[in-house]
Amino acid sequence: MDMIIPAVFSISTQITILFTGWTTSTTTQSVFALAFVFFLAIFDRFLGAVKFQLEKSWSQDLSNLRPLLPAPLIRRRSIRKANTSPLPGSARVPGGEDPGETLPASNKEYSRSALMRRLEMGGSRNKTSLRHLLPSWKASGSWCLRKDGTRALLECIRALIGYLLMLSVMTFNVGVISAVLFGVLVGELILGRFS
Numbered sequence: 001m002d003m004i005i006p007a008v009f010s011i012s013t014q015i016t017i018l019f020t021g022w023t024t025s026t027t028t029q030s031v032f033a034l035a036f037v038f039f040l041a042i043f044d045r046f047l048g049a050v051k052f053q054l055e056k057s058w059s060q061d062l063s064n065l066r067p068l069l070p071a072p073l074i075r076r077r078s079i080r081k082a083n084t085s086p087l088p089g090s091a092r093v094p095g096g097e098d099p100g101e102t103l104p105a106s107n108k109e110y111s112r113s114a115l116m117r118r119l120e121m122g123g124s125r126n127k128t129s130l131r132h133l134l135p136s137w138k139a140s141g142s143w144c145l146r147k148d149g150t151r152a153l154l155e156c157i158r159a160l161i162g163y164l165l166m167l168s169v170m171t172f173n174v175g176v177i178s179a180v181l182f183g184v185l186v187g188e189l190i191l192g193r194f195s
Contacts (some may be wrong), residue, residue: 037180098147
């Protein structure tokens, strides 16, 4: 079978959507095909809202758990306020520093000279490992077949629907493109606040 993808938009009611067995020849068949594509786009938005609501409920389940041990107290050393001033020494007001005023130091203790040496050596540009590129990645919880399987299945179904909608739009039929876009619009208007 030799299928040719059109290069221009058409407004014909004779459309082949997704496979040759689904070719519309009457206006009624065309309207039903457009309605199906419209509701498929809404269903894709519905699955996105379902996934978001599941993720939200799973994260609330994790936040209700109390830790077994209390958080450790972190003792911080104090540093002078003048050392944390963003102003250079020449712009500071003389006598405006109170030697008794202190601020807590940060957990990362970089001295100015160590920071300057690091910047002079190229900083973190030379580090290309995943640990250095994504240091703040943390899993939302431990792996669970019920949660992760549901998450993967929903995302797989959404990807399949997205590809089917994309292939439908590639018919270059104005009615199909309008039905998909209108379905996405209506789906987002109805379900957007839930995702």
